[in-house]
Amino acid sequence: MSEQRKIRGFSLLELLVVIAIIGILAAASLPRFAEFRSAAYDSRAQQDLRNLAAAEELFRAGQPSYAAAIEDLSAFNSSQGVVIEIDRADDLGFSASSHHPSGSRIFNWDSQAATPLSSTPLARTIRETSSRESQAPVRSAQAQR
Numbered sequence: 375m376s377e378q379r380k381i382r383g384f385s386l387l388e389l390l391v392v393i394a395i396i397g398i399l400a401a402a403s404l405p406r407f408a409e410f411r412s413a414a415y416d417s418r419a420q421q422d423l424r425n426l427a428a429a430e431e432l433f434r435a436g437q438p439s440y441a442a443a444i445e446d447l448s449a450f451n452s453s454q455g456v457v458i459e460i461d462r463a464d465d466l467g468f469s470a471s472s473h474h475p476s477g478s479r480i481f482n483w484d485s486q487a488a489t490p491l492s493s494t495p496l497a498r499t500i501r502e503t504s505s506r507e508s509q510a511p512v513r514s515a516q517a518q519r
Contacts, residue, residue, distance in 0.1 A: 413478075426472070455475065
C-alpha cells in the first residue's frame with residue numbers, strides 16, 4: 375500500500391508552496407512590467423518628436439518659414455496614441471512637444487536651443503495643468519461679477 379501512495383502524485387502542501395512561490399514572483403514582476411511599458415511609450419513619443427524635427431527641416435528647405443501646423447508636414451506621421459503639438463514656428467526656428475498618455479515623460483524640442491531635446495516628468499506637468507484649469511474658471515467667474 376505504501377507503494378501506491380508514492381505513485382499518486384504531489385501532496386497538498388507541496389502544491390500550496392509552489393502556488394505561493396509563483397504568486398510572489400508574479401507580484402514582484404508586475405511593477406517592473408509597468409515601468410518597461412511606460413519606457414516604451416516614452417521612447418515612441420521621443421522618436422515621434424525627432425521625426426517631426428526632421429520633417430520640419432525638410433519643410434523649411436523649400437519654404438520661407440517652419441510649418442506651424444502638423445497637417446502642413448506631408449513627410450510626418452505620428453504614432454498611434456502620441457500627442458504632439460507645435461508650440462511655435464517662424465522663419466528662425468520652431469518648438470514642439472510630445473508625450474504619450476501612458477508614458478511618464480513629456481518631451482520638448484526647441485530648434486534654437488544648444489541641446490534641442492529635453493524632457494520633464496509627465497505627472498508633474500499634468501498636475502500643474504489641472505491646477506491651472508481648476509483655477510481658471512474661478513477667475514473668469516469673478517471677472518464676470
